[in-house]
Amino acid sequence: MKIPSKHIEEAVEQLSSLPGIGKRTALRLVLQMLNRSEEEIQQFSEAFVRMKKEVKKCTSCGNISDLDVCEICSNSNRDHGLICVVEDIRDIMALESTGYYKGIYHVLGGVISPMDGIGPKDLNIGTLLDKARDQNLSEVIFALSATMEGDTTNFYLFKKLSPFNLKITCLSRGVAVGTELQYADELTLGRSIINRQPFQLNA
Amino acid sequence: MKIPSKHIEEAVEQLSSLPGIGKRTALRLVLQMLNRSEEEIQQFSEAFVRMKKEVKKCTSCGNISDLDVCEICSNSNRDHGLICVVEDIRDIMALESTGYYKGIYHVLGGVISPMDGIGPKDLNIGTLLDKARDQNLSEVIFALSATMEGDTTNFYLFKKLSPFNLKITCLSRGVAVGTELQYADELTLGRSIINRQPFQLNA
Numbered sequence: 405m406k407i408p409s410k411h412i413e414e415a416v417e418q419l420s421s422l423p424g425i426g427k428r429t430a431l432r433l434v435l436q437m438l439n440r441s442e443e444e445i446q447q448f449s450e451a452f453v454r455m456k457k458e459v460k461k462c463t464s465c466g467n468i469s470d471l472d473v474c475e476i477c478s479n480s481n482r483d484h485g486l487i488c489v490v491e492d493i494r495d496i497m498a499l500e501s502t503g504y505y506k507g508i509y510h511v512l513g514g515v516i517s518p519m520d521g522i523g524p525k526d527l528n529i530g531t532l533l534d535k536a537r538d539q540n541l542s543e544v545i546f547a548l549s550a551t552m553e554g555d556t557t558n559f560y561l562f563k564k565l566s567p568f569n570l571k572i573t574c575l576s577r578g579v580a581v582g583t584e585l586q587y588a589d590e591l592t593l594g595r596s597i598i599n600r601q602p603f604q605l606n607a
Numbered sequence: 608m609k610i611p612s613k614h615i616e617e618a619v620e621q622l623s624s625l626p627g628i629g630k631r632t633a634l635r636l637v638l639q640m641l642n643r644s645e646e647e648i649q650q651f652s653e654a655f656v657r658m659k660k661e662v663k664k665c666t667s668c669g670n671i672s673d674l675d676v677c678e679i680c681s682n683s684n685r686d687h688g689l690i691c692v693v694e695d696i697r698d699i700m701a702l703e704s705t706g707y708y709k710g711i712y713h714v715l716g717g718v719i720s721p722m723d724g725i726g727p728k729d730l731n732i733g734t735l736l737d738k739a740r741d742q743n744l745s746e747v748i749f750a751l752s753a754t755m756e757g758d759t760t761n762f763y764l765f766k767k768l769s770p771f772n773l774k775i776t777c778l779s780r781g782v783a784v785g786t787e788l789q790y791a792d793e794l795t796l797g798r799s800i801i802n803r804q805p806f807q808l809n810a
Contacts, residue, residue, distance in 0.1 A: 405700045409673050415658040418651045422636045433625045435696060437655065438662065438671070445659040448621045449652035452640065455618040456648040459641065468641070470612045493638060497608045 407431065412438075466511030466528055468493050476500075476508055483507045485542040487535065489561065491515055491549060499547065507545070510535070515553040516560055524560060532561070536568045546574035610634065615641075669714030669731055671696050679703075679711055686710045688745040690738065692764065694718055694752060702750065710748070713738070718756040719763055727763060735764070739771045749777035 405428075407413045412434055420430035437445065461467070462474035469475065476482060476496075486507025490496055496509050512527045535541065544565060548554035558574060565572055578596035579588045588596075608631075610616045615637055623633035640648065664670070665677035672678065679685060679699075689710025693699055699712050715730045738744065747768060751757035761777060768775055781799035782791045791799075 405704050407700065408677060408679075408696075409658075409662050409671050411654075411658040411661045411673060412671060415654045418654040421651075423639055424632070424636075429627070431697065433627075434655075434658065435671075436626055438659065440659070442656075442659050445655050448624075449656050451614075451618045451621040452637075452648050453645075453652050455612075455614040455637065456641065456643070456645050458614045459612050468612050468615060468638075470614060474611055476611075493611075494634065497610065501608050 405431075465509045466493075466513065467496055467509060481506075483542075485540055486545070487532075487541060487543070488545040488547050489532065490547050491554075495547060507543075512548070512557070515548055515551075515557040517553040517556075527557075529561070529564065533564055536565055536570060541568075541570055543571040543573060546572070548574075550577055608634075668712045669696075669716065670699050670712060684709075686745075688743055689748070690735075690744060690746070691748040691750050692735065693750050694757075698750060710746075715751075715760070718751055718754075718760040720756045720759075730760075732764070732767065736767055739768055739773060744771075744773055746774040746776060749775070751777075753780055 407416065412431075415434045415437075416427060416430040419425055419433055420427045425433075437448070440448075458470060459468055460470065460472055462469045462472070462477055464473055464477040467474040467476065471478070483506050487510050488499065488505060488507055489510050489512060490499070491512055491514055493511060496511070499505050499509075510528070510532050512529065512532075514522055514527055516522060516524055516527065532544075536544070544561075546558045546561065548557055562572060576599065577592065578599060579585065579592060585593070610619065615634075618637045618640075619630060619633040622628055622636055623630045628636075640651070643651075661673060662671055663673065663675060665672045665675070665680055667676055667680040670677040670679065674681070686709050690713050691702065691708060691710055692713050692715060693702070694715055694717055696714060699714070702708050702712075713731070713735050715732065715735075717725055717730055719725060719727055719730065735747075739747070747764075749761045749764065751760055765775060779802065780795065781802060782788065782795060788796070
């Protein structure tokens, strides 16, 4: 499909450079944007430039933040002896939205994945070991994806962290809340039998 | 899900203002964009501002263009006595990509749709009638959506155009190329029997 304007074509090009947005979708969005006022477009554009300029990585955990140290790391009410290791910033948001976690985080920036050429050196592992050595940690929680790559990374981290006197835990795995048993996959179901827990009222 | 940065939140807000992009998708895209260089983000942003500033509506047909009169309307090799009426700019692109049409276009900007509060006055109909009156047209082709709204609009335009001495046609409807007959809907199949055409080799 030939676009009759170079400028539209460029906007489509830019928008479709985002993962998961194809040229057709981008064209639809761009033509919709053309109906907006110049001021609205300006606001749209500036949001991204400002974001890139202002957003920082927390120097302690790797979370995104408007400050040098993120709100979680600078909150003295949280347990700084408890570190939850996650792959990505979005995992922090997901865990935070549960409201159940009161410790701090450490963002790895991915998982070990030889297929994608990602080794331990590409991840934020050194600083985690520094924290284990220098800070007074009581527990490290592995909260990585329940995939082979996640398990590999868990195993690697476990090996590296075991010299330190630390409790090492990982998220429980089992049947998801709201799942009908017959639709749970067998691996998950198998694990949930092995790791069965004492029944609690109101749990 | 609470986003730990006001600036990220604003970028997400802007991106999810586009139709069909939800907050979660927007967040994924914005976090991906954070990995780009400041220069790339600048380019991204500028593309939209420039588009809004530079792109014009063709004063003759309503197509988008970088010039005051679009490439199609200013092309003297095209048949200016043949006008194809379309709803939207994208329909022009679709028809142009077939390579079969050699006339010019007229963009209505929608179809008559009382449910959405769109009446004849909201559409670009007056200028079409002006063209029928003032220019030496031989044929007007209706290329609107094959929906009830499209049909209503066709009917309205037909009534308005019939005083002028014009050939009025519309796109043929029938079984789409590549469709297995059993999967064609009955209305389409019915029409394709009524409007059956002389068989041609190499058609």
